[in-house]
Amino acid sequence: MIEYSGQPHYLVAVDCIVFGFDGERLKLLLVKRGLEPEINKWSLIGGFVGANESPDDAANRVLKKNTGLEGIYLEQLQIYGEPDRDPIERTLSVGYFALIDIHKYEAQLSDEYHAEWFLVNESPKLIFDHAQMVADARKKLRYKAALHPILFEMLPKKFTIPQLQLLFEEVNDTKIDTRNFSRKISSTGLLIKLEEKDKSGSKKGAFYFKLDKKKYKANFQAFLNLIPNLKL
Amino acid sequence: MIEYSGQPHYLVAVDCIVFGFDGERLKLLLVKRGLEPEINKWSLIGGFVGANESPDDAANRVLKKNTGLEGIYLEQLQIYGEPDRDPIERTLSVGYFALIDIHKYEAQLSDEYHAEWFLVNESPKLIFDHAQMVADARKKLRYKAALHPILFEMLPKKFTIPQLQLLFEEVNDTKIDTRNFSRKISSTGLLIKLEEKDKSGSKKGAFYFKLDKKKYKANFQAFLNLIPNLKL
DNA sequence: ATTATTATTTGTCAAAATGACATTTAATAA
DNA sequence: TTATTAAATGTCATTTTGACAAATAATAAT
Numbered sequence: 001m002i003e004y005s006g007q008p009h010y011l012v013a014v015d016c017i018v019f020g021f022d023g024e025r026l027k028l029l030l031v032k033r034g035l036e037p038e039i040n041k042w043s044l045i046g047g048f049v050g051a052n053e054s055p056d057d058a059a060n061r062v063l064k065k066n067t068g069l070e071g072i073y074l075e076q077l078q079i080y081g082e083p084d085r086d087p088i089e090r091t092l093s094v095g096y097f098a099l100i101d102i103h104k105y106e107a108q109l110s111d112e113y114h115a116e117w118f119l120v121n122e123s124p125k126l127i128f129d130h131a132q133m134v135a136d137a138r139k140k141l142r143y144k145a146a147l148h149p150i151l152f153e154m155l156p157k158k159f160t161i162p163q164l165q166l167l168f169e170e171v172n173d174t175k176i177d178t179r180n181f182s183r184k185i186s187s188t189g190l191l192i193k194l195e196e197k198d199k200s201g202s203k204k205g206a207f208y209f210k211l212d213k214k215k216y217k218a219n220f221q222a223f224l225n226l227i228p229n230l231k232l
Numbered sequence: 233m234i235e236y237s238g239q240p241h242y243l244v245a246v247d248c249i250v251f252g253f254d255g256e257r258l259k260l261l262l263v264k265r266g267l268e269p270e271i272n273k274w275s276l277i278g279g280f281v282g283a284n285e286s287p288d289d290a291a292n293r294v295l296k297k298n299t300g301l302e303g304i305y306l307e308q309l310q311i312y313g314e315p316d317r318d319p320i321e322r323t324l325s326v327g328y329f330a331l332i333d334i335h336k337y338e339a340q341l342s343d344e345y346h347a348e349w350f351l352v353n354e355s356p357k358l359i360f361d362h363a364q365m366v367a368d369a370r371k372k373l374r375y376k377a378a379l380h381p382i383l384f385e386m387l388p389k390k391f392t393i394p395q396l397q398l399l400f401e402e403v404n405d406t407k408i409d410t411r412n413f414s415r416k417i418s419s420t421g422l423l424i425k426l427e428e429k430d431k432s433g434s435k436k437g438a439f440y441f442k443l444d445k446k447k448y449k450a451n452f453q454a455f456l457n458l459i460p461n462l463k464l
Numbered sequence: 465a466t467t468a469t470t471a472t473t474t475g476t477c478a479a480a481a482t483g484a485c486a487t488t489t490a491a492t493a494a
Numbered sequence: 495t496t497a498t499t500a501a502a503t504g505t506c507a508t509t510t511t512g513a514c515a516a517a518t519a520a521t522a523a524t
Contacts, residue, residue, distance in 0.1 A: 003321050004267075008283045011323055012313070035236075051240045055313040055324070078308050079326050081244070081287040089235050090283070092244055092324075094311050159234035162501070178502070180483065187481090202500040203492040225481090373473070412512065419510095433485070434471040435521040457510095468523070474516085481510070487503085494497065 011091040014059040015130065016045035017077065017137035018067075020117060021154040023163055024219040027102065027117040028134065030124070030203040031066055037087060038127040044134070045115065045192035046093065055094040063098060067115050073153040075144075077137055085129050095139040099153035145171050147224055149190055152211050160198050160206035161185065188224060190215050243323040246291040247278035247362065249309065249369035250299075251351060252334035253386040255395055258402040259334065259349040260366065263298055265271070269320060270359040276366070277347065287326040295330060299347050305331040305385040307376075309369055317361050326333055329369040331385035377403050379386065381422055384443050392430050392438035393417065420456060422447050 004094050013176070018029035031175050033043040049055050056074070064070050066221035077095035085091070102117065118124065120138065145151050185191060192212050197205035250261035265275040270305050279294035281287050288306070309327035317323070334349065350356065352370065354388050357363075383399050397413050417423060424444050429437035 004243060004280070004323075007243055007280045010244055010281075011236060011239050012242055012244065048236070048239045049242075049313065052315050054315065055311055069322065078309050079287055081281065081326075083284050084420075091236075092281075092287070094313075115335050139513075160501090177484075178501085179485085182502075184482095197491095199491085202490095204490045204501050205492095206501060214261070294497095392472090409513075410472085411514085414473075416511095431520085434519095436470075436472050436519045437521095438472060466524080469521085471519095472522085475517070476514085476516105478513095479511080482508080484507090485505085488503105489502070490500095494495100 005164060007089075009071075011032055011089060012049040012055065013046055013091050013108070014049060014055050014062055015044040015080075015093050015095050015133055016059055016063055016074070017044055017095065017097040019097065019120070019137070019141060019154065020100050021151075021167050021170070022102045022117070024148075024166065026120045026167070028123050029067070029115050029117055030118045030126070031113070031115045033127060041127045042124045043127045044130045049094075055165040058226075059094070059096045059098075064089075067105065067113055069100060069105055069142045071146060073150065075140075077133070080129055080133065085115070093133075095137065095140060099141075099150060101154055101156050103156055110224050123130060142172055148220060148222075149188065149216060149224065152190075152216065157210055158194060158196070158198075158208040159210075160201075162201065163198075164209075188219075189217070240322075242353045243318075243321060244287065245278055245323050245325040246281060246283040246287050246289055246294055247276040247325050247327050247365055248295055248306070249276055249327065249329040249366055250295070250304075250332060251329065251352075251369070251386065252332050252400070253371060253383075253399050254334045254349070256398065258357050258399070260352045261299070261332075261347050261349055262358070263345075263347045265359060273359045275359045276358045276362045280323075281326075291326070291328045291330075299337065299345055301332060301337055305382065309365070309372060312361055312365065314361070319464055322370075325365075327365045327369065329373060331373075331382060331453075333386055333388050335388055362378075374404055379453060381420065381448060381456065384448065390426060390428070390430075390440040391442075392440060393431075394433065394438050396441075416457075420451075422451070 017078050020027045029045065030042045031045050032040050045066045046056060047065070049058040050061075053061065056076070060072070060212055063072055063074070072194060074096050079092055079094050083090060085185060086095070100148040120134075123134070126134070145168070151164070151171065154167060155164065161182055164185065165176055165178065168181070169176055190212050191209040194208040194210060196208045198204040198208055252259045252261060261277065261279050262274045264272050277294060277298045279290060279297070281290040283292075284292065290404055291306055292304070295304055295306070311324055311326050313324040315322060318326070320411070352366075355366070358366070377400070379390050383396070383403060384413050386399060387396065396417065397408055397410065400413070401408055422444050423441040426440040426442060428440045430440055431437040
């Protein structure tokens with residue numbers, strides 16, 4: 001087999017920054033690392049890119065293996081490739097951020113796997129450059145969520161406007177005016193109001209909404225401005 | 233030395249999608265590939281990531297080596313990692329897009345190196361998945377340029393408003409209303425009007441402007457909306 | 465010297481979007 | 495019947511936007 005002679009070869013890994021929302025707070029999914037070095041330390045969900053898969057494939061595979069989750073929203077963040085980022089041998093890692101609805105998978109997580117949710121601001125020390133990855137992912141999530149309706153990926157099929165607003169506030173670490181928020185969200189035309197109400201949060205109850213998936217897909221690239229006084 | 237046993241190792245390369253503006257059209261910098269396979273075919277400027285450098289370092293090095301250019305605006309695009317994208321052996325490539333002022337480097341290019349500028353829409357067939365990289369880079373350039381003032385990176389220190397508008401029109405492949413454009417650009421507060429005029433384009437001449445670099449750096453992340461009816 | 469030419473520059477106005485702010489409403493609990 | 499509490503909705507002044515045309519400055523032509 002012909003080769004590009006003399007060029008160094010490296011390991012290539014993927015690491016997934018998995019965000020979730022439990023209805024109240026933004027959370028981050030971490031696992032205890034299963035191999036040396038730094039075994040049993042908290043880590044992002046990751047793994048090596050296999051011989052017959054792309055990094056995208058690898059991220060999906062690794063996510064599924066570690067959490068049982070399939071069909072998750074995944075987006076490439078960036079590559080992390082400082083020569084000494086892994087002390088054992090040179091490994092480049094492709095960072096992905098993933099968005100999921102916590103409730104949908106809570107059972108699988110705690111039972112079958114060793115993954116655990118942490119409040120984003122209270123997560124433990126992470127191995128290697130994973131803390132940097134998380135910081136970058138949060139920034140990108142803010143950026144993207146300000147312009148595109150990706151946060152719906154973290155909500156259950158039925159959700160209320162107050163829930164949605166809470167999620168936006170968590171992601172952007174800010175308070176948003178209820179009236180203006182609901183006006184903006186309505187004007188996107190992405191929501192369909194349901195009959196049912198969520199009575200858990202108040203006496204009056206809040207109407208459930210669902211996403212208009214056709215419009216969501218069709219207008220995903222459409223430019224929104226969901227955050228007031230947006231400074232990216 | 234300890235190693236992660238049994239994991240496959242790959243080559244890692246960088247490829248740079250270099251955009252330039254000659255005052256009239258948006259152009260793309262290509263080189264004739266210097267090694268087998270596909271030797272002498274048109275290719276993006278690329279190279280392998282060396283043992284002691286990050287991909288970012290490699291991109292800068294490769295750009296400098298191939299063009300003499302230093303301190304260029306570089307931004308990571310994404311990783312390209314389909315298993316069979318390189319027929320010789322598995323190589324993952326980190327795509328970067330770069331923005332430069334054509335005139336600043338025209339001499340070096342034609343004399344010392346084998347790089348050549350092509351109209352973006354009239355570039356030759358490219359090797360491997362480089363055409364896809366170019367397409368992705370154009371898209372990302374449009375996206376980013378709609379929200380952040382990166383296009384100034386492609387202009388000389390002194391430039392005119394009509395030039396700037398032409399550049400925006402090229403990147404977005406659209407016509408923009410002169411009055412609205414100039415109003416928006418002015419409102420950013422990023423431009424400083426000079427005494428001198430550019431008489432080359434008209435009898436009346438167009439005033440030169442320069443970038444207020446302090447404000448540029450300070451407000452780079454600030455959110456702009458430079459394209460009318462923005463659909464990303 | 466006057467006029468024509470041509471790209472540059474600037475102006476207006478109605479419509480839409482935004483941000484700041486308070487009241488009403490629906491359901492349960494007291 | 496009233497009190498309570500979160501949800502839902504309304505108003506208004508300001509700013510931004512998009513569509514549209516006229517004025518200006520310099521040279522070229524007559």
